[in-house]
Each structure stands twice: as C-alpha cells, then as structure tokens.
Amino acid sequence: MKILVPVKRVVDYNVKVRPLPDQSDVDLNNVKMSVNPFCEIAVEEAVRLKEKGVATEIIVVTVGQSDSQEQLRACLALGADRAILVETQSLLEPLAIAKCLVNVVHNENPDLIILGKQAIDGDNNQTGQMLASLLDYPQATFASELEIADNQAIVTREIDGGLQTIKVNLPAVVTTDLRLNEPRYASLPNIMQAKKKTLDIMNVEDMSVDINNRLQTLSVVLPEERQAGVMVESVTELVDKLKNEAKVLS
Amino acid sequence: MNILVIAEHDNNELKSSTLNTITAAHKLSADIDVLVAGSELAEVSKQAAAIENIKSVISVDDPIYKNFLAEDFGNLVASMGDQYSYILAPATTFGKNFLPRVAAKLDVQQISDIISIESEDTFKRPIYAGSCIATVKSSDPIKVISVRTTAFDAANVTDAEVSIESKDSQNSMGNATFVKDELAESDRPELTAAEIIVSGGRALGSSENFQIIESLADKLGAAVGASRAAVDAGYVPNDYQVGQTGKIVAPSLYIAVGISGAIQHLAGMKDSKVIVAINKDEDAPIFQVADYGLVGDLFEAIPELTDSI
Numbered sequence: 001m002k003i004l005v006p007v008k009r010v011v012d013y014n015v016k017v018r019p020l021p022d023q024s025d026v027d028l029n030n031v032k033m034s035v036n037p038f039c040e041i042a043v044e045e046a047v048r049l050k051e052k053g054v055a056t057e058i059i060v061v062t063v064g065q066s067d068s069q070e071q072l073r074a075c076l077a078l079g080a081d082r083a084i085l086v087e088t089q090s091l092l093e094p095l096a097i098a099k100c101l102v103n104v105v106h107n108e109n110p111d112l113i114i115l116g117k118q119a120i121d122g123d124n125n126q127t128g129q130m131l132a133s134l135l136d137y138p139q140a141t142f143a144s145e146l147e148i149a150d151n152q153a154i155v156t157r158e159i160d161g162g163l164q165t166i167k168v169n170l171p172a173v174v175t176t177d178l179r180l181n182e183p184r185y186a187s188l189p190n191i192m193q194a195k196k197k198t199l200d201i202m203n204v205e206d207m208s209v210d211i212n213n214r215l216q217t218l219s220v221v222l223p224e225e226r227q228a229g230v231m232v233e234s235v236t237e238l239v240d241k242l243k244n245e246a247k248v249l250s
Numbered sequence: 251m252n253i254l255v256i257a258e259h260d261n262n263e264l265k266s267s268t269l270n271t272i273t274a275a276h277k278l279s280a281d282i283d284v285l286v287a288g289s290e291l292a293e294v295s296k297q298a299a300a301i302e303n304i305k306s307v308i309s310v311d312d313p314i315y316k317n318f319l320a321e322d323f324g325n326l327v328a329s330m331g332d333q334y335s336y337i338l339a340p341a342t343t344f345g346k347n348f349l350p351r352v353a354a355k356l357d358v359q360q361i362s363d364i365i366s367i368e369s370e371d372t373f374k375r376p377i378y379a380g381s382c383i384a385t386v387k388s389s390d391p392i393k394v395i396s397v398r399t400t401a402f403d404a405a406n407v408t409d410a411e412v413s414i415e416s417k418d419s420q421n422s423m424g425n426a427t428f429v430k431d432e433l434a435e436s437d438r439p440e441l442t443a444a445e446i447i448v449s450g451g452r453a454l455g456s457s458e459n460f461q462i463i464e465s466l467a468d469k470l471g472a473a474v475g476a477s478r479a480a481v482d483a484g485y486v487p488n489d490y491q492v493g494q495t496g497k498i499v500a501p502s503l504y505i506a507v508g509i510s511g512a513i514q515h516l517a518g519m520k521d522s523k524v525i526v527a528i529n530k531d532e533d534a535p536i537f538q539v540a541d542y543g544l545v546g547d548l549f550e551a552i553p554e555l556t557d558s559i
C-alpha cells in the first residue's frame with residue numbers, strides 16, 4: 001500500500017505572530033519555521049503503518065516555495081521514503097493547493113492520503129476535504145484512530161459531541177487530529193540518511209491548474225486586547241467580586 | 251442575493267449553532283433558505299421553520315443523510331449551489347467536515363470561521379490561533395462560508411412557521427459507511443452554549459482529581475472544559491477540549507483552573523465575558539487575559555470555592 005502525505009511549512013507553534021507595520025500581512029521575517037504539527041502526526045501515522053507492514057511506501061509532498069525542502073527533509077528523517085516539492089513562488093490558497101495535489105495523486109496513485117486537519121497558520125481546515133472532493137474520494141476527517149482492513153480505512157473521528165467511527169473505501173483521504181499519535185523525534189542517523197533520499201521538484205506552472213487567489217487580504221491586525229484585570233487575595237474576595245462587581249454569580 | 255444556510259441537527263433537535271449562523275446570514279440578505287437534510291425530519295424541519303426572518307425551509311429526508319457523511323451531504327449541498335450567492339454553515343465539526351467539499355465542487359475558495367461581515371464580499375477571520383485578525387475580500391461568485399458561532403447571537407424562534415418544501419435526494423456515492431457514534435451523555439449544559447464554564451488543565455493530574463472541577467461546575471450549573479494537555483493525558487474526553495483546534499467558547503464566565511494559558515488555549519476562550527484564572531504560578535500567561543486572578547493551589551482553592559457558592 002502506498003501512502004501520500006501532503007505537508008506544510010508553517011510558523012513554529014511557539015512563535016507569537018504579529019502583523020507587519022503596514023498591516024498587509026503577518027510578519028514572517030526571521031521567525032522559526034516548522035512542519036505543521038498536524039502534518040507531523042500524519043507522517044508519523046504513515047510511518048507506523050509501514051512499520052506494521054501495512055504500507056510499503058510513503059511519499060511526502062508539499063506545495064510551496066523552495067525553502068519548504070527543509071520541512072520535506074524533516075519528514076524524510078521521520079521515515080518517509082521520498083519527497084516531492086511542487087514549487088511555486090506564490091502563497092496558494094487551500095483550493096489551489098488541493099488542485100496541485102490532485103495532479104500528484106494522478107501521478108502516484110496512492111491507496112491512502114493522510115494530511116493534517118488544519119495548518120496552524122491560516123487555520124482553514126479545508127485542504128483534505130477539498131482534495132477528497134476533487135477526486136471524488138471518501139474522507140475521514142479529524143481522525144484519532146486509524147485501522148486498515150479489507151481495502152477500507154476504519155477511522156474514529158473526534159467530533160463535537162464525542163467520537164464517531166466510520167469506514168471508508170480506499171483510496172481515501174484521512175485528516176489527523178491531535179490524539180491520533182505522538183510523533184517521534186528524528187534520530188541523528190535518520191537525519192543524515194534523509195539527506196540522501198530522493199526529493200523531486202515539480203513546477204506549479206507545468207501543472208496547468210488555476211492557482212489564482214480568490215481571496216484578497218485587505219489587512220491583518222492584532223485582535224482587541226482585553227482590559228487588564230485584577231489579582232484577588234482569597235477565594236472569599238473572588239466570590240465577592242464575581243457576585244457584586246462582575247455580577248456573573250447570584 | 252439568496253442565501254442557503256445549512257442546518258445542524260441530530261435528526262431530533264436543531265442545534266443552536268444553526269441559529270448563530272442565521273444571524274450571520276441576516277447581515278448579508280433577508281432571502282434565507284434553510285436546508286435541513288437528514289432522516290425522519292418532520293420534527294426538526296418544523297423547528298427550523300419557526301426561526302425568525304427566514305424565507306423557507308428545504309427538507310431533504312433520506313436515510314443516506316442520517317449520519318451527515320460528508321460525501322453525500324456535500325454533493326447534495328453542492329447540487330443546490332448555483333441557485334445561491336452564499337452558502338453558510340456553522341464552523342463546528344459538522345460544518346468543517348462537509349463544507350470544503352462543497353466549495354471544491356463549486357470551484358470556490360471557502361472562507362473559514364468568519365467573525366464579522368464587513369460588506370457583501372468582505373469578512374473578518376482569525377488566523378494563527380487568533381493572534382491576528384485578517385480582513386479578506388472574496389472574488390468568487392458563490393461565497394461558501396463557515397461561521398464562528400460565538401461571534402454571532404442566536405436568531406430568535408417564533409410561533410409562526412414558514413413553508414417547508416421537500417426536495418429529492420441525490421444518488422449516494424456509497425463509498426463511506428457509518429459504524430457508530432460514542433456521544434458524551436451529560437446532564438451538564440453543552441460547552442459551546444453554556445453560560446458558565448469551568449475548565450481544568452494538566453495540573454489536575456488525574457481523572458479522579460478532575461472531579462473537583464466537575465463538582466464546582468455542578469454547583470454553578472456550568473459546563474466542563476479542559477486544555478489539550480488534560481485531554482491528551484486522558485483525564486477527560488476529547489470533546490472537552492477548548493482552543494484553536496478544539497471548541498471555541500464565549501460564556502459569561504470562564505474559570506480556568508491549573509491552565510497555563512498557551513496561545514492555542516486562549517484562542518478558544520478569550521472572547522468570554524469574564525475570565526477567572528486560578529494558578530499557582532503568578533507568572534502564568536493566563537493571568538494576562540484574566541479579569542480576576544487568584545494565585546494559589548487549586549486543590550485548596552477549588553473545594554473552598556465550591557463550598558462558598
């Protein structure tokens with residue numbers, strides 16, 4: 001079984017992101033970039049399926065600028081077999097990214113596609129579902145458990161009310177939630193080895209997909225700050241404030 | 251300008267997220283149709299028909315929609331797309347699951363999780379865990395939008411009922427099957443609709459200890475929430491998680507207990523009206539968003555608080 005794992009280079013989750021002074025976008029100058037945490041979970045799940053003998057090959061792919069090679073190498077160090085960069089200078093929206101991925105799927109014919117449920121930059125939560133839709137594949141989003149049997153994926157999903165289990169026929173798209181697994185750290189030998197693995201570069205322009213952005217960002221600003229609060233000395237004082245000042249308790 | 255709002259329900263009851271979505275729709279146009287798709291819908295369709303200021307309810311009643319599987323549900327909504335200028339659904343796990351499929355089928359770029367409507371094509375939405383707010387303008391002919399429910403009040407429900415039209419279902423793709431739901435049974439209010447929430451973090455240490463959070467919540471008639479760390483550690487189920495990648499809440503009172511205040515947690519609760527933080531570390535970032543902060547050991551403070559209200 002062949003698994004395709006689309007991943008994204010994003011600002012590291014520990015970075016406090018701020019707008020540029022001209023408010024045209026967020027300020028990404030000199031900030032630490034990482035593999036999107038949900039994508040790491042996707043790679044880890046694929047690697048575990050390979051370790052169990054279920055998967056035979058894991059391909060990671062990203063649609064992005066040349067510097068995304070760093071994140072692809074990181075995924076190779078975690079255990080992916082080879083990588084594809086679909087290179088573009090523009091910052092693509094989820095729909096355009098999904099269209100590029102459709103091309104990759106047609107070239108590679110994976111049995112399973114695992115991606116993160118959302119990227120922590122745009123917080124869109126769209127790419128996996130869009131990819132499934134464009135391919136007319138079934139999907140299992142927000143996965144916290146994944147099992148492969150009888151050419152189906154049996155997936156437990158984290159939903160607002162609790163958990164849901166569904167079965168989808170392969171080929172299918174699965175998107176990861178936080179509880180699916182805890183990604184490993186790459187070992188030094190694996191990091192060294194990853195440098196020798198194949199990383200193919202394709203160009204978005206060669207794909208004949210419409211990558212024009214449909215959304216124009218007019219401004220990016222900080223959210224309204226909350227008014228500074230007060231510290232209370234005791235539970236008694238807290239209860240008094242909540243009753244008589246904030247009036248949220250009766 | 252016609253709007254299609256996709257109702258969230260469980261085949262018995264309309265979810266309040268639908269009412270918040272209607273309020274957002276109203277800011278765009280009064281021509282609102284509400285799609286209720288599911289199985290054995292007579293009751294839910296009636297509930298939807300009683301929402302104030304809508305034009306009509308479209309009911310698609312077929313067992314293939316019973317579990318809202320995204321493939322068939324998405325195809326149904328997409329098949330109606332060309333009659334509408336806007337398609338809106340709540341940004342809950344229900345809406346997040348199928349709506350991008352609709353957008354892709356209609357070849358439009360979805361606008362996720364909007365918190366305000368600036369004009370007919372311009373919207374505000376949080377990015378980077380709410381660290382920044384982006385204003386975006388869409389050039390697509392059909393605008394497919396998911397709505398952050400806490401940013402819009404619930405629409406009113408009236409005694410009058412608008413007409414309910416039935417519509418045929420689409421062919422099922424038959425490539426996905428529902429196996430089971432394991433839904434949390436609780437007498438407590440639902441997290442996203444609660445007036446008061448008490449949330450616990452990693453500091454609770456175990457599911458047994460988490461009961462002190464639950465006792466306080468029960469005394470207050472509150473819902474119980476948690477940080478990711480508390481969910482990951484197995485103290486509470488996943489549906490308790492508040493944050494960037496969990497639930498977004500905005501109650502009148504949010505009490506954060508033994509939660510440090512990581513940006514990913516704040517993303518889910520910082521629009522609460524009053525925030526209380528109880529933490530033994532006076533430098534915990536949660537105090538920066540708290541209206542009332544108490545530095546202390548939760549294992550002493552929480553039982554005392556429970557006793558004194």
Ligand SMILES: Cc1cc2nc3c(=O)[nH]c(=O)nc-3n(C[C@H](O)[C@H](O)[C@H](O)COP(=O)(O)OP(=O)(O)OC[C@H]3O[C@@H](n4cnc5c(N)ncnc54)[C@H](O)[C@@H]3O)c2cc1C
Pocket residue numbers: 013037038120450451452453476477478479480491492493494495496497507508509510511512513514515518528529530531534546547548549
């Ligand atoms: C991709 C991604 C998505 C994420 N999504 C979310 C999300 O949706 N929601 C979320 O919450 N997190 C999320 N996180 C995790 C987030 O970054 C933090 O790790 C998490 O919120 C920390 O949980 P916590 O505050 O309970 O634990 P900690 O940060 O460990 O804080 C525990 C706090 O308890 C205090 N404490 C300890 N003992 C006591 C005591 N006896 N009495 C009082 N106080 C005490 C400590 O001082 C400390 O401040 C996400 C992270 C990533 C990478």
